[in-house]
Amino acid sequence: MEAIGWLLIGTVILAYLCAFLERYGHLLLVLTGEALLAALALALLVIIMRAVWSCFCRWRELRQIRIQTAHAIQRTNTYYEKSRAEMEQLARAYRLRKGINQ
Numbered sequence: 001m002e003a004i005g006w007l008l009i010g011t012v013i014l015a016y017l018c019a020f021l022e023r024y025g026h027l028l029l030v031l032t033g034e035a036l037l038a039a040l041a042l043a044l045l046v047i048i049m050r051a052v053w054s055c056f057c058r059w060r061e062l063r064q065i066r067i068q069t070a071h072a073i074q075r076t077n078t079y080y081e082k083s084r085a086e087m088e089q090l091a092r093a094y095r096l097r098k099g100i101n102q
Contacts, residue, residue: 021028
């Protein structure tokens with residue numbers, strides 16, 4: 001008797017499911033298609049964003065290297081000018097001591 005009750009309940013559930021699919025089956029197919037299309041668009045967007053992020057990180061890293069290089073060149077030039085000025089001052093002092101005129 002219990003098995004017959006479960007079969008009846010299963011049959012009723014199946015009948016409701018069939019009626020639901022008859023009524024809303026096309027809508028479900030359309031929504032499923034749109035959901036798949038949205039998932040595909042989202043996956044494509046993720047791929048594009050990863051590529052853009054990778055390019056941005058590479059650009060930022062190269063920019064930082066260029067800035068550090070420019071600062072190093074500026075410091076080197078400053079030290080060079082300072083050393084050159086000191087050498088000229090020492091040369092002048094040497095010439096004055098030795099009595100050499102230019």
